[in-house]
Each structure stands twice: as C-alpha cells, then as structure tokens.
Amino acid sequence: MDPLKTLLQLHLASDTSAVLHVSYILSSLTPNCFLPSPHIQKWTTRVGSLMHSKDPGARWAGLCIAQKTAVLSKAIMIDCAQSWLSVALPMLSRSEPAPTLKAAMRLLIQIFNGATDVPEFQRQVSTPNVPKFSAALISLAEKNGDREVKLVSISTLSRLIPLYPTLHRSLHTALQSLSLKFLNGSAPKPSDTDLVYAASQLYTVLHLTGGKVGAANLWRKSLDETVAFSRSAFFNLRTTFPVEGRNSGSSTEDPVVWIPLNTDRLRCGVIIICDLLRSATHRPIQLPVGLLVRLTMELLSATAEEQVDGHIDPGVHAMEVAALPYIWQSGCDLLICLAKSARHHLTPAQTRILSYLIYHLEQPLIASQRLPFIRATHALLTYCQPPHAGLLPTRLAKALLTSLTGLLSTQSDAQPTDAAAGGKSGKGKKRARGYEGDEVFKTTRAVICAGEVEGEVVVAALEALQLVLRCPHLTPAVHSITSRVLLSLLLALPQMLPAALAPNPQVYGRVLAKVHEMSVELAVGTTSAMSKSLGLVIQLGGGVEGGERTFLSAKEVQRNLDLLLHPRVPPLLRSLPHVEALSLFRAEESHDEFAVRESLGLGAAEAHPAAPVQPGALHAPSAIATPDLPEAPPAKTLFTMDAPPDTSSKVSAPEPKVAQATLLAPTPTLPPHPAQLPTPPPPASKTPLANEASLQTTVVAAMDEDEDEAEEMPAIDMDSDSD
Known part of the structure; x- marks a missing residue:
C-alpha cells in the first residue's frame, strides 16, 4: 500500500489529527515515498490546505511537513515553491507564534538553498524573493522579543548571504548594524553566548557582499576594526596597570558597569577575530600576523604584579585583578585559532608566546584557569614548529607534570603516620587490625578529579606532554x-x-x-x-x-x-640490558x-629506612612495641606524592620505633606479585644490626595477637641448679 495514501487517510484526515501526529508523519517520510504516484498531487494539496488553515497549530504542521517534503524531493519542491513562498513569506510580517515563525524560516531557506543549480528557478523564484526574505529576517531579529526567533533568524541570514551575496549588497549597512547590536557587549549581565556566536557568524560573512574583488578589502577592514575594538576593551581593563600603547587618560565611567562591559566586549571581539580567521574568501588575502600576535601577547602577558605610579582606587584595582582570568581565557582562545590559521608563520614569535604560557602554568592556578593555557600550549605545539630553545621544553614538561602527579597515591594513603602508630602503644588498648581489601569499605576517600574541569585538565596535560616528549631539546x-x-x-x-x-x-x-x-x-x-x-x-x-x-x-x-x-x-648486535639495570x-x-x-x-614508593636503634634496646623485649598494621595501600607505583607533614602531633625521637619503616616491604619469604614493582633494597649505610632489627620487627607485625597478651616474661636464671 502506498505510504502517502495511509498517511492521508489516517493521519491527515483533519487538522487536529495532523497536529497530533506530525512527529510520526515526519519520521515516516522517506525518499521512496515521493516516487511517481497518483497520491503526490493529493499530498501537495493537503499540505497547502494545512498551511492556509486558520488554526495556528495546523499552519505549523503544514510548514513542517512542507519542509520535510522539500528536503526529500527536489522535484516537488521546485513545483510547489512559488505557492509555498506566497504563504510562508507573509507569515514573517504577521504576529505568529514562535514555532510557526521558525518553521516558516526553515522552509524558506530550504527552498532558496535546494535549487541553486537550476538557473530558471533562480531567475523566477530566488532573485525576486531573497531580498524580501532577508528584510523580513532583519525585522524579526530586531523587533521580535523571543530569543529562539532571534537566533534562528540570524543563523538563517548567515546561511543565505554566502548563497546570494550580490542580492544583499544593498542590505550591507542594515546587516552590519544588526550584527554589531549583539556584539557590543552588555553589563552587568554578559551577552547571551548563543546570540553572540550567531551574530559573529553573520558579521564574518558580510565581506562577501563586496564581490570577488572587494571581499578581501572588506575582510581586512573588518579585522582591523575588530582588533582595535578588542585592544580598546583590554586597555580599559588595565587602567591601574602599566600597559604599553595605552592612552594616559582615565575613564570617568562607573567601574561597576565599565569593567564587566569591557570584559564582555573583549570576549565578543576575540570571537569575531576567530570567526574571521575561519571564514572563506574568493581570493587569497594577506594575514596580518604581526597585528594578531601583538594582541595575543598583550592578553597573555597580563598579570597582577605591577601597578602604575601614583594614587589608584583600590576598588577598581581589585575588580581589574578579578577580570584577569577572562583576559587569559580570551588570549588562549585567540592563540588557538591563530595557531590553526597561521601555523608556521608564528615561528618568529613562538618562543616568546611559549614562555608566557609556561610562566602561567608554573603558577598555582585553579583547574578552570589552568585548562586554557594547557589547550593553547597543545595547539601551539601541534600546528607550529617544535620549539628550538633548549630551556623551554624542560620547563614546560615540569609544569605539565604538576597536573599529573595528583593521580599518584600520596604517602599518607600508603602508610600510617608516626603519630597514629605511636598513640596506640599503651597496654590495655586493642591494636587496630588491618585486613586486605579494607579500602573498598572506605567512604571518605576523595575523588581525584571531583569536577569535569579537573578531568579535562588531566587529559589535556597528557596530550600536551606527548608533544613535549617529541622535542629533541628536552x-x-x-x-x-x-x-x-x-x-x-x-x-x-x-x-x-x-x-x-x-x-x-x-x-x-x-x-x-x-x-x-x-x-x-x-x-x-x-x-x-x-x-x-x-x-x-x-x-x-x-x-x-x-x-x-x-x-x-x-x-x-x-x-x-x-x-x-x-x-x-637492523636489530641490535648486542642484547638489551636486563630490567634490573634500568634506573x-x-x-x-x-x-x-x-x-x-x-x-x-x-x-x-618504598618504605622509609628504619630509625637508628640503640644496641642495648634490641635485647629488651619490652622496648620493641607491637606495631599497627597499615591499611591496605593503593596500587604501588614507582612514585608517590609526598604528603605535607602533619605538624599537629609531635612524636618524641628517643624511643626506638623500628617497626614503622618496613611494614610496606614484602616479607623475604614471599615472592612479589608480578603486577607490582619490586621494593628497592635498603640503603647501603644501614648496619647489619639495624637490618636484623627491621626483619625481626616485620615478623612481629605479622603476628595476629593483641597487646594485652604481650606481657613481659619473668627473667630465668640460667645458672640455677634447679631442673
């Protein structure tokens, strides 16, 4: 049975049924449904009647079904385009619900985009109606209060201008004013991110209206104006800091509004520059690398260390310091886009830019501030030449390792503290038992990467470190x-x-x-x-x-x-060294x-060496305290993080606590597990007497007995004659 016949009889029998079943109808339509059939004419007639309905829901359903039909069948779209345009285009000028307006815009852009290879269709349908459609979209973006309608109208203009650039030449001024309206920043609330990106996309395609010859000049003019706009916003955020190239005059605006406004303007300016670098042009253009590199280094070199001479307002200074993370974020975003666009042309400035990134990575920043610098470093190393300076790769590797060492276990996790072990040596107290697998029942163990940003920092640091290891100057x-x-x-x-x-x-x-x-x-x-x-x-x-x-x-x-x-x-002539020979x-x-x-x-990841022991203390059984078994340690690795010393509890030094040093070392009679690393031998400076004491203490620690039973035995006189 013809699928269109089924849909017409069951789901499109009435306007109410069409609205209720529109989602099923759209999912059921396929290109095979529009093969030559006697029901094609009935289908188009029914769709047209839905678009002319007085019910807003029916009109919305008719527009959605018409747009799906235009996508699946180009022939039907060309035949019905004129009638559909006469219904959908006037809807943009009337007071219609937001879903109906969005459906009408999607249908119209599909009609103008679906038959660009048919000259007669272009002459009769597209050329007369595209300017009307664009003017209606501009009016909707400026006057309609619905955010989604603004977003769809601006995005539709961004798709329409590259298809018909010459038809929009007369609308260039209106389109530029519309886009800059959303890109001028706002305060105290920042501009909507989706609207900023949509307006930036629209602004970066306006140079195409100049034709093949004038498009390059308009692109360069837009880039120069945006860079000047961004630098002005940056200078307004550094009034209490010495910045080269800034005018000496100070702003008289309210800093509570002025600083958030310029922060948002800087963000918008960087987004526009990145979109301009990604935009397409008909002919090759000259990229002003020096101008963009200068702006990038100004953003990355901003710090809170210096101040201008003379009196400054501490409130303004504090607000400008608080804006530093946003400046760094904008600088890193600009650097990533510039590295992808300029590539090896950044080589003359690569060393200086990389030094700025390394400086920030060496500072104690939080994860959200550290992530942009790591991503910018990865982009710089990926798309540009390897760094030729000998010191920079070494500093960069050390700075990236600080983001990875948190994955290793700390010493506090691997062994108990001295204070905990020394506080349980008295008689009458039960010794804390440790069993294998106890860490499974711990509910207080913190997650290493508690937030999403922390996990991204670890992944980005690994990706950047992989490129650093390829540098021959490390x-x-x-x-x-x-x-x-x-x-x-x-x-x-x-x-x-x-x-x-x-x-x-x-x-x-x-x-x-x-x-x-x-x-x-x-x-x-x-x-x-x-x-x-x-x-x-x-x-x-x-x-x-x-x-x-x-x-x-x-x-x-x-x-x-x-x-x-x-x-x-060819293979090596001599055999490889054994694993024991590796450092x-x-x-x-x-x-x-x-x-x-x-x-x-x-x-x-080894046990601490045993403490010095007095020779006489080894012969006194009461001097060797029964140690506590440590909790099951995490996976043993080559490295562990040095936990900060606990200064809250002090342990007296004279008492010999030889049992606390070798608990993590495996018993000599038991072979190590193959998944774990062998424990390194004790230092050569340790005396045989200390080694014997450590071994004896390890055996005592393995015994499962309470401290209450560890009573002193009476001395036996071996010279006595009694049997």
Whole structure:
C-alpha cells in the first residue's frame, strides 16, 4: 500500500489529527515515498490546505511537513515553491507564534538553498524573493522579543548571504548594524553566548557582499576594526596597570558597569577575530600576523604584579585583578585559532608566546584557569614548529607534570603516620587490625578529579606532554622523570576504580588510553626494544576499559604493528640490558633527576629506612612495641606524592620505633606479585644490626595477637641448679 495514501487517510484526515501526529508523519517520510504516484498531487494539496488553515497549530504542521517534503524531493519542491513562498513569506510580517515563525524560516531557506543549480528557478523564484526574505529576517531579529526567533533568524541570514551575496549588497549597512547590536557587549549581565556566536557568524560573512574583488578589502577592514575594538576593551581593563600603547587618560565611567562591559566586549571581539580567521574568501588575502600576535601577547602577558605610579582606587584595582582570568581565557582562545590559521608563520614569535604560557602554568592556578593555557600550549605545539630553545621544553614538561602527579597515591594513603602508630602503644588498648581489601569499605576517600574541569585538565596535560616528549631539546633528566611518571600511571590506573578518578567514567577511559599510547610511543625504537612491549601494543589495538571503550584509529594501530613486522632499521648486535639495570629507583637516579623529582614533590614508593636503634634496646623485649598494621595501600607505583607533614602531633625521637619503616616491604619469604614493582633494597649505610632489627620487627607485625597478651616474661636464671 502506498505510504502517502495511509498517511492521508489516517493521519491527515483533519487538522487536529495532523497536529497530533506530525512527529510520526515526519519520521515516516522517506525518499521512496515521493516516487511517481497518483497520491503526490493529493499530498501537495493537503499540505497547502494545512498551511492556509486558520488554526495556528495546523499552519505549523503544514510548514513542517512542507519542509520535510522539500528536503526529500527536489522535484516537488521546485513545483510547489512559488505557492509555498506566497504563504510562508507573509507569515514573517504577521504576529505568529514562535514555532510557526521558525518553521516558516526553515522552509524558506530550504527552498532558496535546494535549487541553486537550476538557473530558471533562480531567475523566477530566488532573485525576486531573497531580498524580501532577508528584510523580513532583519525585522524579526530586531523587533521580535523571543530569543529562539532571534537566533534562528540570524543563523538563517548567515546561511543565505554566502548563497546570494550580490542580492544583499544593498542590505550591507542594515546587516552590519544588526550584527554589531549583539556584539557590543552588555553589563552587568554578559551577552547571551548563543546570540553572540550567531551574530559573529553573520558579521564574518558580510565581506562577501563586496564581490570577488572587494571581499578581501572588506575582510581586512573588518579585522582591523575588530582588533582595535578588542585592544580598546583590554586597555580599559588595565587602567591601574602599566600597559604599553595605552592612552594616559582615565575613564570617568562607573567601574561597576565599565569593567564587566569591557570584559564582555573583549570576549565578543576575540570571537569575531576567530570567526574571521575561519571564514572563506574568493581570493587569497594577506594575514596580518604581526597585528594578531601583538594582541595575543598583550592578553597573555597580563598579570597582577605591577601597578602604575601614583594614587589608584583600590576598588577598581581589585575588580581589574578579578577580570584577569577572562583576559587569559580570551588570549588562549585567540592563540588557538591563530595557531590553526597561521601555523608556521608564528615561528618568529613562538618562543616568546611559549614562555608566557609556561610562566602561567608554573603558577598555582585553579583547574578552570589552568585548562586554557594547557589547550593553547597543545595547539601551539601541534600546528607550529617544535620549539628550538633548549630551556623551554624542560620547563614546560615540569609544569605539565604538576597536573599529573595528583593521580599518584600520596604517602599518607600508603602508610600510617608516626603519630597514629605511636598513640596506640599503651597496654590495655586493642591494636587496630588491618585486613586486605579494607579500602573498598572506605567512604571518605576523595575523588581525584571531583569536577569535569579537573578531568579535562588531566587529559589535556597528557596530550600536551606527548608533544613535549617529541622535542629533541628536552633534557635527559626531565625525560627520564617523565617516563617514570608515565610508567607509574600505567601501573596504577588499571588497579584504580574509574569512580575513584572522576565521576564521569569516560575520563578514566580517555586517561588510560592516552597513557597507553604515550607508553607505546616511548617504547617504539628498534625491533628488539619494541618487541618487549608487544602486549601493550596488542592491548592498544583492542581499546582500553572505561565508561566507553576508547579505540585508537586504525591508522595508528596499523603503524605500530607494521613497525613490529617490518622494522626500518637492523636489530641490535648486542642484547638489551636486563630490567634490573634500568634506573627505576631513586637509589640509582642521577643528581639532576633527584633535583627534578624533589621540585615536583615526588617520592619513591618504598618504605622509609628504619630509625637508628640503640644496641642495648634490641635485647629488651619490652622496648620493641607491637606495631599497627597499615591499611591496605593503593596500587604501588614507582612514585608517590609526598604528603605535607602533619605538624599537629609531635612524636618524641628517643624511643626506638623500628617497626614503622618496613611494614610496606614484602616479607623475604614471599615472592612479589608480578603486577607490582619490586621494593628497592635498603640503603647501603644501614648496619647489619639495624637490618636484623627491621626483619625481626616485620615478623612481629605479622603476628595476629593483641597487646594485652604481650606481657613481659619473668627473667630465668640460667645458672640455677634447679631442673
């Protein structure tokens, strides 16, 4: 049975039925429904009657069905375009409900956009009606109070002008005034983001009305005016700071309104510049890289450290300091877009821009302020040449590692504090027992990335760090520390619950996939070296577990497997060093690595050395207190974060507490688990007597007995003759 016949008889029998079933009708229509059929004429007639109905709902249903028909059948659209235009175009000038106006605009843009390859249709239908349609859209955007209607009308104009640029030449002034009305900023409430982006899209297509010859000049004029507008807004936000190029005059406006207004203007100006850089032109144009780089560096170099000489209003100064994050956000957005557009033309200014980014990344910023700088750094390293300065990659790697070290366990999680262990040594007190798996029942453990922004910071830092590791000027010490941190993450993340990393399980999958990818990239070398990471390569090809399985592209998987199967260089003549020869522990690291690790707050995941013990104390059984078993530690990694010292409780030094240092070390008789790293040997400076004491203490700690039973035994006189 013909589907159109079924729809006409059952769902379009009345206006009320059409309104109730319009969603089902739209989902049921397919291109096969409009093949040559005797019901086509009945269909178009019924759609036309719905559009002429007195019921607003029926008119809305008729417009929606007509727009769907125009999308699926070009022939029907060309035949009925004139009649549909005569109904839909006058609706834009009448007082109609917002859904009806939006449906009419969508139908009209589909008619003008669907037959641009038919010259006769263009001459008879499009050319006379496009200016009328644009004038009606301008009136709607200016006078209609509904936000959705404004948004759809401005977006429709942005789609219509590139199709018919010469027909809008006479409307250029009106279109420019309309777009700038939404791009001039507002205070105290900022401008609507969707309207700003829609108006910016409209403003950045107006240069096409100048034709193939004048479009380039209009584009350059728009860019120069927008840059001047943005710089003026920036200078108005730095009246209490020394800024080069600013006029000495101070504003007399109310700072409560003036500062939010200029903050919003700066945001609008950067959005316009980015859209202009992404816009299309008929002919090549000259990009003013120096002008844009100067504005970018002015935004990124803004800090709160300096002040102008003389008296300043502290209230104004505080408000301008509070506006700094918005200035940095605008500068990073502009830099990302400029890097994508200019690419290698930014090389002369790349070192200076990168130094600004590194400076901000080295500061203690919150996650929402840190994320734009990391994304800007990633864009700069992706689309531009690798940095040639030797010091910058090292500083950048250390700055990015500070965003990743939070994923490692802290020492407070790995072992109990001395104060907690020393407070339970008295008689008559039960010793706290620790059982394997107790951490599952802990409800107070905080999530590492509590918010969405924190998770994005970790992912963005990994992506940027991957590009930094490819730089040949990275110092060996920092490269070694970075590799060890990635190895620690590779061991720790699989043993971590996704909910412990972030509330969104997708963050866990993205982080684990990126760590795996970076680990494979570090392992890529000769065939002998890469063959050791065969399991990691195969695991990458199958994806990693997360909220959703994150797969690498087939191109990357094929590249890694191709390197294994078809090596590009001959194999090594000598065998690779054993794992024991690798520098994985701090006892084997160089002085430079030690300095970098200390600056990052990283410590090795091993037990602390035993405290010095008096020789006489070892022979007194009461001097060795039964230690507390620690809680089940998290996954052991190469590194742990050094927890801040707890100054609230002080522990006296003279008492020998040798049991607290080696609890995390495995018992010598038990082999280590293959998923964990071997515990490094104790320092060479420890005496054999201290080693014996530590071993004896570990055995005592493993015994399951209460302190009440640990009573002193009476001394036995071995020289007595009694049996």
